[in-house]
Amino acid sequence: MPRVERLLEELSNAHGPSGSEGPVRKIVQRELAPLCDELETDGVGSLIARLGEREGTPRIMLAAHMDEVGLMVRYITPEGYVKFQGLGGVLDQALINQRWAIVTGKGVVYGVTGIKTTHVMTVEARTQLFRREQMFIDVGASSKQDAEERLGIRPGDPVAPDSKFMALNGSKVYLGKAWDDRAGVGVMIEVMRNLRGRAPKGAVYAAATVQEEVGLRGAHTSTYKVHPDIGINLESGVAGDYPGTNMDEAQEKLGEGPGLFLHDSSMLPNLKLRDFVLDVARELEIPVQFNVLAGYGQDGSEMQRGFGGVPVINLTVPTRYLHSHNGLMHRDDFDRAVALATEVVRRLDGPTVEGIRSFEQS
Numbered sequence: 001m002p003r004v005e006r007l008l009e010e011l012s013n014a015h016g017p018s019g020s021e022g023p024v025r026k027i028v029q030r031e032l033a034p035l036c037d038e039l040e041t042d043g044v045g046s047l048i049a050r051l052g053e054r055e056g057t058p059r060i061m062l063a064a065h066m067d068e069v070g071l072m073v074r075y076i077t078p079e080g081y082v083k084f085q086g087l088g089g090v091l092d093q094a095l096i097n098q099r100w101a102i103v104t105g106k107g108v109v110y111g112v113t114g115i116k117t118t119h120v121m122t123v124e125a126r127t128q129l130f131r132r133e134q135m136f137i138d139v140g141a142s143s144k145q146d147a148e149e150r151l152g153i154r155p156g157d158p159v160a161p162d163s164k165f166m167a168l169n170g171s172k173v174y175l176g177k178a179w180d181d182r183a184g185v186g187v188m189i190e191v192m193r194n195l196r197g198r199a200p201k202g203a204v205y206a207a208a209t210v211q212e213e214v215g216l217r218g219a220h221t222s223t224y225k226v227h228p229d230i231g232i233n234l235e236s237g238v239a240g241d242y243p244g245t246n247m248d249e250a251q252e253k254l255g256e257g258p259g260l261f262l263h264d265s266s267m268l269p270n271l272k273l274r275d276f277v278l279d280v281a282r283e284l285e286i287p288v289q290f291n292v293l294a295g296y297g298q299d300g301s302e303m304q305r306g307f308g309g310v311p312v313i314n315l316t317v318p319t320r321y322l323h324s325h326n327g328l329m330h331r332d333d334f335d336r337a338v339a340l341a342t343e344v345v346r347r348l349d350g351p352t353v354e355g356i357r358s359f360e361q362s
């Protein structure tokens with residue numbers, strides 16, 4: 001398998017619900033260590049790589065979150081069933097009858113969210129939705145003691161979707177559980193690889209953040225460490241190209257280029273930076289899609305609000321079926337996002353950043 005596909009497979013398969021990003025951090029650390037001048041973590045576990053001088057300006061910050069939506073062990077019933085707390089926004093309907101990986105101190109324990117057998121349900125009950133309060137994970141334990149002692153499950157242990165990467169039927173469409181935001185993490189790694197030896201003046205920081213899905217927490221703390229002059233958030237976008245969605249809900253389509261967000265509930269992008277990115281994209285002949293979402297939220301907004309305000313954009317790899325066991329992205333969108341972000345960063349020299357930051361009339 002070619003290198004980038006293998007990296008994306010590894011990133012998607014890694015277990016990293018919010019607050020337990022360790023396995024992802026290990027991969028990012030391994031990839032970024034040879035590409036940067038310094039690696040450090042913030043106090044909650046975000047990994048920050050610096051390329052360039054410590055006091056160099058401008059300070060360009062890239063961010064992508066390592067965590068994925070998942071669950072956390074709430075308690076174990078006397079019979080050995082695992083009750084859970086959700087981490088991040090997932091539909092109750094996406095939780096039922098799925099495979100899960102509980103990451104315990106003793107290793108990974110697999111289980112399923114059981115589903116009530118249709119044979120014992122009334123006709124009326126068969127058309128109702130299952131609510132998460134009714135759900136539990138069956139790990140095949142015989143009792144609470146068995147689950148605790150033999151399997152090593154403890155309250156607070158993270159629970160990740162168990163779903164493996166696949167290039168779907170030999171296409172460039174990649175199936176995976178965690179493109180939000182391992183797609184962005186992958187883009188960030190490849191951009192840093194491209195910049196190695198050809199970095200712009202100043203310093204580029206790549207922040208692989210934690211706990212985005214529960215409230216953009218790692219972006220808050222890592223922005224504080226970086227003190228950026230300008231920021232680019234790298235995220236999974238929201239594709240609206242499947243039955244039942246429309247342009248008013250989401251505009252991105254798989255295979256038609258990286259996305260640029262113009263609105264989400266957490267941030268308005270800097271429009272000078274938008275124009276700069278579009279100019280570079282036109283020159284490179286990379287198609288760019290826009291997206292305007294009523295909801296959503298992303299790490300860029302934490303960068304934007306740091307240190308008196310920072311120009312930021314959110315650049316995406318369009319993704320279908322976010323926040324579920326099985327998401328889809330397109331490899332061409334990934335490669336074009338890498339190419340575009342690389343060239344944008346390379347051209348963000350001091351005067352350019354100053355111009356984008358300025359609100360004086362010209």
Ligand code: CO
Nearest residue numbers: 180181235236
């Ligand atoms: Co995300």
